[in-house]
Amino acid sequence: MTKQEKEKRLSDWIFKYSAYFMALNVINFDKMTVAPEGGNQYIDDRAAFLSGELFSIQSDPDMIELLRELKDDDEIDPDYKRMSELYYEEAMKLQCVPKDVFVEWQKLLYTSHNHWLDAKKKSDYSIFEPYLKKVIAMQKQIIEYRESDMSVFDQLLSDYEPGMTEKKYDEFFNALKGAIPDLIKKVNAAKPVDDSIVYLKYDINGQKKYMKELLDYLHFDKSWSYQGETEHPFTTWLCKNDCRTTTKYLEDNAISAILSTVHECGHAWYAHNVDDKYDGTILLDGVSYGMHESQSRLCENYLGRSQAFWENNFPVLKRIFPDQLGQVSLDDFVKAVNVSRPSLVRTEADELTYPMHILIRYEIEKGLFNGTISTEGLDKTWNEMYKKYLGVDVTSDREGILQDDHWADGCLGYFPTYALGTAFAAQFMHKMRQEIDVDDLLRNGHYDKVMGWLKDNIQHYGRRYDADWVIQHATGEPFNPKYFIDYLTDKYTKLYNLE
Amino acid sequence: MTKQEKEKRLSDWIFKYSAYFMALNVINFDKMTVAPEGGNQYIDDRAAFLSGELFSIQSDPDMIELLRELKDDDEIDPDYKRMSELYYEEAMKLQCVPKDVFVEWQKLLYTSHNHWLDAKKKSDYSIFEPYLKKVIAMQKQIIEYRESDMSVFDQLLSDYEPGMTEKKYDEFFNALKGAIPDLIKKVNAAKPVDDSIVYLKYDINGQKKYMKELLDYLHFDKSWSYQGETEHPFTTWLCKNDCRTTTKYLEDNAISAILSTVHECGHAWYAHNVDDKYDGTILLDGVSYGMHESQSRLCENYLGRSQAFWENNFPVLKRIFPDQLGQVSLDDFVKAVNVSRPSLVRTEADELTYPMHILIRYEIEKGLFNGTISTEGLDKTWNEMYKKYLGVDVTSDREGILQDDHWADGCLGYFPTYALGTAFAAQFMHKMRQEIDVDDLLRNGHYDKVMGWLKDNIQHYGRRYDADWVIQHATGEPFNPKYFIDYLTDKYTKLYNLE
Numbered sequence: 001m002t003k004q005e006k007e008k009r010l011s012d013w014i015f016k017y018s019a020y021f022m023a024l025n026v027i028n029f030d031k032m033t034v035a036p037e038g039g040n041q042y043i044d045d046r047a048a049f050l051s052g053e054l055f056s057i058q059s060d061p062d063m064i065e066l067l068r069e070l071k072d073d074d075e076i077d078p079d080y081k082r083m084s085e086l087y088y089e090e091a092m093k094l095q096c097v098p099k100d101v102f103v104e105w106q107k108l109l110y111t112s113h114n115h116w117l118d119a120k121k122k123s124d125y126s127i128f129e130p131y132l133k134k135v136i137a138m139q140k141q142i143i144e145y146r147e148s149d150m151s152v153f154d155q156l157l158s159d160y161e162p163g164m165t166e167k168k169y170d171e172f173f174n175a176l177k178g179a180i181p182d183l184i185k186k187v188n189a190a191k192p193v194d195d196s197i198v199y200l201k202y203d204i205n206g207q208k209k210y211m212k213e214l215l216d217y218l219h220f221d222k223s224w225s226y227q228g229e230t231e232h233p234f235t236t237w238l239c240k241n242d243c244r245t246t247t248k249y250l251e252d253n254a255i256s257a258i259l260s261t262v263h264e265c266g267h268a269w270y271a272h273n274v275d276d277k278y279d280g281t282i283l284l285d286g287v288s289y290g291m292h293e294s295q296s297r298l299c300e301n302y303l304g305r306s307q308a309f310w311e312n313n314f315p316v317l318k319r320i321f322p323d324q325l326g327q328v329s330l331d332d333f334v335k336a337v338n339v340s341r342p343s344l345v346r347t348e349a350d351e352l353t354y355p356m357h358i359l360i361r362y363e364i365e366k367g368l369f370n371g372t373i374s375t376e377g378l379d380k381t382w383n384e385m386y387k388k389y390l391g392v393d394v395t396s397d398r399e400g401i402l403q404d405d406h407w408a409d410g411c412l413g414y415f416p417t418y419a420l421g422t423a424f425a426a427q428f429m430h431k432m433r434q435e436i437d438v439d440d441l442l443r444n445g446h447y448d449k450v451m452g453w454l455k456d457n458i459q460h461y462g463r464r465y466d467a468d469w470v471i472q473h474a475t476g477e478p479f480n481p482k483y484f485i486d487y488l489t490d491k492y493t494k495l496y497n498l499e
Numbered sequence: 500m501t502k503q504e505k506e507k508r509l510s511d512w513i514f515k516y517s518a519y520f521m522a523l524n525v526i527n528f529d530k531m532t533v534a535p536e537g538g539n540q541y542i543d544d545r546a547a548f549l550s551g552e553l554f555s556i557q558s559d560p561d562m563i564e565l566l567r568e569l570k571d572d573d574e575i576d577p578d579y580k581r582m583s584e585l586y587y588e589e590a591m592k593l594q595c596v597p598k599d600v601f602v603e604w605q606k607l608l609y610t611s612h613n614h615w616l617d618a619k620k621k622s623d624y625s626i627f628e629p630y631l632k633k634v635i636a637m638q639k640q641i642i643e644y645r646e647s648d649m650s651v652f653d654q655l656l657s658d659y660e661p662g663m664t665e666k667k668y669d670e671f672f673n674a675l676k677g678a679i680p681d682l683i684k685k686v687n688a689a690k691p692v693d694d695s696i697v698y699l700k701y702d703i704n705g706q707k708k709y710m711k712e713l714l715d716y717l718h719f720d721k722s723w724s725y726q727g728e729t730e731h732p733f734t735t736w737l738c739k740n741d742c743r744t745t746t747k748y749l750e751d752n753a754i755s756a757i758l759s760t761v762h763e764c765g766h767a768w769y770a771h772n773v774d775d776k777y778d779g780t781i782l783l784d785g786v787s788y789g790m791h792e793s794q795s796r797l798c799e800n801y802l803g804r805s806q807a808f809w810e811n812n813f814p815v816l817k818r819i820f821p822d823q824l825g826q827v828s829l830d831d832f833v834k835a836v837n838v839s840r841p842s843l844v845r846t847e848a849d850e851l852t853y854p855m856h857i858l859i860r861y862e863i864e865k866g867l868f869n870g871t872i873s874t875e876g877l878d879k880t881w882n883e884m885y886k887k888y889l890g891v892d893v894t895s896d897r898e899g900i901l902q903d904d905h906w907a908d909g910c911l912g913y914f915p916t917y918a919l920g921t922a923f924a925a926q927f928m929h930k931m932r933q934e935i936d937v938d939d940l941l942r943n944g945h946y947d948k949v950m951g952w953l954k955d956n957i958q959h960y961g962r963r964y965d966a967d968w969v970i971q972h973a974t975g976e977p978f979n980p981k982y983f984i985d986y987l988t989d990k991y992t993k994l995y996n997l998e
């Protein structure tokens with residue numbers, strides 16, 4: 001084959017791959033957002049079958065040969081070379097798994113999600129436990145086919161965040177543990193900031209009305225985006241001009257849907273901002289899960305909780321909820337939005353206690369994979385760890401072990417990327433503030449220009465480079481968690497007038 | 500192969516077929532309801548590719564052999580025999596078409612739909628005309644591959660309604676023409692019934708509030724159903740326990756979304772009521788398009804416009820719109836809902852003028868296929884025919900030739916099934932009223948029991964039998980359009996105090 005023929009063959013294969021991938025993505029989005037429960041079994045069986053069809057494409061031995069060749073070929077287009085390398089890695093992870101096992105795995109994940117949802121509705125972990133047990137066992141089985149020297153958990157961690165291992169995450173979390181628990185203690189001992197206004201009754205129709213304004217403010221343009229509703233908010237994209245987020249409204253919380261929307265739109269902006277030429281390929285996916293979370297968490301916390309953001313948004317929210325907010329000053333509202341208080345639910349957590357929520361999940365995942373923790377009684381383990389790390393009493397499975405859907409969906413080893421990404425974000429934010437007047441842009445409704453900085457420095461490259469390259473490129477230095485720790489220390493010292 | 504092996508092979512193939520079919524169905528529903536425009540091209544290209552994958556399955560030569568054998572095999576299960584017959588027919592229609600032509604056809608239909616939508620928004624037929632021209636040319640090309648003795652138009656008619664031809668439809672429409680235009684004239688000359696209350700401003704949030712009540716009344720249970728919103732309402736089903744309808748709200752019309760919902764839910768009930776054992780197979784589809792429309796039109800008109808229906812529903816609507824309806828009596832409202840007046844938009848038309856809307860489309864389709872009508876200037880032809888048959892002046896393409904999406908989607912020859920189905924419905928209704936107290940059930944909120952009669956007599960059988968069998972089975976006699984004509988004559992004579 002000539003160079004052109006090889007490139008043609010690769011791009012034809014990528015197209016076919018992308019068609020199946022898109023179909024499964026739409027089926028999943030549909031299932032999460034609108035499909036009635038009655039069709040679950042029917043749809044899940046067929047979606048699992050189609051995953052098998054995609055599996056056969058992804059692990060096609062002829063393509064593996066070609067990819068192996070292309071990834072080491074310095075003559076071909078460097079984008080194709082990078083894609084080949086990534087597709088090859090993926091193929092090698094799949095080709096060792098028997099197809100029928102893979103299809104069973106997909107079926108199990110669908111079933112497990114259904115039972116998680118049911119268990120969460122009923123706030124009863126015992127409904128979900130047998131499926132979680134199966135998911136973990138089968139995840140192990142699937143990883144073990146690779147016959148790698150790395151532990152199963154290290155392989156999972158590195159699937160989500162290339163290069164990361166338990167050892168490296170331990171170091172990272174130790175760095176956080178050296179500062180955050182102390183800071184939490186000081187905040188807890190300080191004079192509380194009143195945030196009761198956040199937890200009044202905010203009628204959901206009103207919240208939806210404000211949501212339209214917020215999506216406008218975020219420049220979340222309907223020509224390339226869509227927002228649905230789900231039990232657990234998430235983001236997905238069919239292509240760079242079809243990015244979807246979901247949100248969830250809580251009647252007794254003014255900011256939950258708002259900050260979750262700003263978070264999910266951060267993911268969506270990332271996908272939308274990737275270079276056009278990567279659309280439909282593995283390079284659209286972004287550097288890593290940690291890098292994706294860095295963008296969403298940056299939006300949620302570093303932008304969405306800022307004074308400048310609310311200078312623009314608070315008057316609009318106030319107009320919709322005059323009874324609740326009419327007498328509240330901007331300063332008091334922003335303070336309330338930034339209160340730190342140990343709590344039960346990760347997605348509602350403030351920036352300071354958030355890493356502790358992740359740490360708990362990370363410790364549990366470690367235990368599940370090294371055999372020191374079992375799914376039986378995991379609700380109790382969960383509750384004990386919340387008591388230990390955050391000092392709170394978990395009163396229901398719904399707000400305890402069942403709050404997140406990640407494990408139900410087979411995303412084991414994903415959680416640590418949230419904390420890592422949040423720390424990446426601190427470093428990006430530090431640099432961004434040196435280069436553009438973020439507050440001025442947020443204040444004046446130029447959220448798109450803030451996204452522009454992220455696009456130029458990070459998002460534009462898609463998955464073309466790795467996380468180390470991107471961090472170095474965007475900030476001029478390697479990743480350093482001190483930016484995150486400094487940010488938290490500075491922020492909460494000021495907010496709570498600490499020593 | 501043993502009988503068991505053959506049946507196993509058939510059912511494996513049906514499963515695979517149903518998986519691809521479902522994927523395309525979900526992609527289409529997603530596109531119609533939520534997908535942002537920006538992704539159209541990306542999604543359409545890949546959906547067309549996947550249609551090609553399904554095409555290869557549907558027209559697999561080995562399966563054609565097996566189906567040919569099974570359809571004539573009296574030893575196998577009669578359900579399998581019937582399925583084999585239907586799958587075989589479909590395969591024979593497809594196998595003669597080159598796959599690349601088929602994929603191009605799918606692409607064209609997606610593109611054509613996008614341009615229709617754009618044209619309708621801008622009310623400009625010239626945007627859509629080039630695509631309509633291409634759709635018709637390519638539809639002809641595709642049908643001509645079959646090398647049948649029948650005309651292209653007859654083949655299309657018979658694809659949607661097995662056994663129907665231009666000649667038979669002409670007879671049917673002639674029967675209608677013998678009665679309806681005269682009746683329309685008489686109604687137009689009679690003292691008008693005031694229906695101005697229907698066309699006040701009905702805030703869409705209020706309409707949505709009522710919609711929840713209506714869906715409850717229709718027993719449109721969320722465990723197996725879902726309702727979205729689209730420019731053109733439609734119904735689809737992934738399986739019998741996942742049936743989806745869409746609706747469209749008009750601010751200046753109290754009953755448009757309501758009757759359109761009752762109509763679409765009629766389709767959904769049909770799919771939901773088919774025998775469990777046909778789920779996932781070609782037998783879930785229902786007898787024919789005409790039979791499907793018979794169920795939806797029966798619900799919309801014979802139930803949804805009845806006094807008994809509104810005895811239950813009007814008080815609820817009144818409570819939501821006290822300013823508009825507070826002083827209106829039930830009798831006056833029901834009269835308003837049943838007013839007949841020549842109008843522009845088919846989906847808003849009353850029962851009496853409705854067949855004329857269909858006749859216009861049927862005459863145009865005939866002309867398009869026999870070459871006496873061209874897509875160029877078709878907007879003018881359309882407007883002239885509305886003047887001729889209904890005496891109305893079309894003032895915009897949006898409410899004229901661009902109102903329906905059927906032609907954009909390649910559904911040429913579909914329209915007549917609406918009129919035929921409406922006539923089937925009259926005959927079913929006549930029989931149903933002899934067997935159950937329909938009004939009592941509607942009045943007292945037992946809509947599900949009315950659906951039960953349709954289920955037992957018609958819907959339960961899916962596509963197991965043909966239309967002749969079903970009509971004979973359900974009503975004890977062959978199809979007779981006199982029931983429809985008698986119904987209209989009786990109804991409008993009473994409503995308008997005609998001679």
